[in-house]
Amino acid sequence: MPHNTRNRINEDGWLLTKLVDFNLSKNFDCGDCDLNEYFKEDAVAHREELLTETYQLTDTSSELPFPIGLVSLCNDAVRKEKIKGQDFYKDLADKKRYPAYPAVKIARLGIHIDFQNVNMGRHMINLIKRMFLDDNRTGCRLLTVDAYNNENEKVVNFYKKNDFQFFNNKDATRQTRAMFFDLKRLSLHLK
Numbered sequence: 001m002p003h004n005t006r007n008r009i010n011e012d013g014w015l016l017t018k019l020v021d022f023n024l025s026k027n028f029d030c031g032d033c034d035l036n037e038y039f040k041e042d043a044v045a046h047r048e049e050l051l052t053e054t055y056q057l058t059d060t061s062s063e064l065p066f067p068i069g070l071v072s073l074c075n076d077a078v079r080k081e082k083i084k085g086q087d088f089y090k091d092l093a094d095k096k097r098y099p100a101y102p103a104v105k106i107a108r109l110g111i112h113i114d115f116q117n118v119n120m121g122r123h124m125i126n127l128i129k130r131m132f133l134d135d136n137r138t139g140c141r142l143l144t145v146d147a148y149n150n151e152n153e154k155v156v157n158f159y160k161k162n163d164f165q166f167f168n169n170k171d172a173t174r175q176t177r178a179m180f181f182d183l184k185r186l187s188l189h190l191k
Helices: 022-027 033-048 087-091 120-134 154-161 183-190
Strands: 003-005 008-011 014-018 053-059 069-079 100-111 142-148 176-182
Touching: 008 120, 014 120, 022 033, 022 053, 033 053, 033 069, 033 100, 053 120, 069 120, 069 142, 100 120, 120 142, 120 183, 142 154, 154 176, 176 183
Parallel strands: 100 142
Antiparallel strands: 003 008, 008 014, 014 053, 053 069, 069 100, 142 176
């Protein structure tokens, strides 16, 4: 059963909480040089500039010298022009339609190489979804991500497996694909 308090969620011994000691990220290796560099060098500066908050996934029964996963989150807004064709937009009453909809962007996400391919990424995404459903401070309808769109589509496929959808196909050949997850859909499922 999930247990959470402000800015953290604990589910079955897996804890997603703000990264306070950025020295822990020095031992983090997700196998992607750019992501490793971001978490080791840029994440703290982004936090100081109030651009992102970085969270760590840890196992409460272990004393690993590194986080199992790291994710940086930031606020986002999705303009109605980008979502007009989506099912949830069609279901909104006219009085609930706004020029933009509140969202949280997954700016960066990495799972330590020792924990890849065992559903830790999926578990981390599910904890993020729950965190914004259970402890939603201001309103957040969507989770968004600009997923890397490389030749093997590994990252795009990861988000598709976690029920993210494309906004459209205009960016199909670009380096990143804009994707979203509708939190309302999950909240209705959990009721």
